[in-house]
Amino acid sequence: MSEQVRLIITEDGSHTVYHEGHKETYHNPHGAFKESIHVFMLYGLDAWLMRNPRKQPIRIFEVGFGTGLNAWLTLVWAEQNQIPVLYHTIEPHPLSEEIYSQLNYGDQDDGIFHYKTYLQRLHKANWNEGTVMSEYFNMKKENITLADVKLYPTDIIFFDAFSPAKQPELWTKEMLGKVSNELNQGGALTTYCATGELKRKLIELGLTVETLPGPPGKKEMTRAWKP
Secondary structure, eight states: OGGGEEEEEOTTSOEEEEETTTTEESSOTTOHHHHHIIIIIIIIIIHHHHHOTTOOSEEEEEEOOTTSHHHHHHHHHHHHHTOOEEEEEEOSSOOOHHHHTTOOTTTTOGGGGGGTHHHHHHHHSOTTEEEEEETTEEEEEESSOTTTOOOOOEEEEEEOOSOTTTOGGGSSHHHHHHHHTTEEEEEEEEESOOOHHHHHHHHHTTOEEEEEEOSTTOSEEEEEEOO
């Protein structure tokens, strides 16, 4: 895997990974850190909590563990808010230690710098089994594809796969239906993608779709709620 990927610095100073095969970065080149905060923390976790202030623990399923940025930010969020999170994530092609050991997440914000060591712990945690990462964050990461994974009822879906142009098999109505079927009532799916085709599929699956302002460098993003 290491020969197919290389680290690059995005415009906010945070790392992302460039995949040579897909000719695409794991994150928005305008800012990996800012993108994850915007799409998955603010419009994902924070928005869901406003609608569901008393439901705990929060169950999250992520499509694409990748650099671990979303999982790490969620751990920080859970610890800072003292709200328990059960995090389930999949990644068929894990990064090598050579790559993930160099990631600079935590350097962008002094307020969360002391959580930086957790990023390496997330990557080094055993695959395909549950791990207690901190007082408020339990994680299960699986080395498996979306087609093969067994899903559990969930409150929030972070859909962070490569773009539909690069991995169309992950954005089919069948795959979107597989994950949305497991959303609890009042649950949300959030993604950086904002194509009309994606929104139509989500609507056909019975979700309430919102087009929201995108992170830096992107005009729009998508969030969908399960009625």
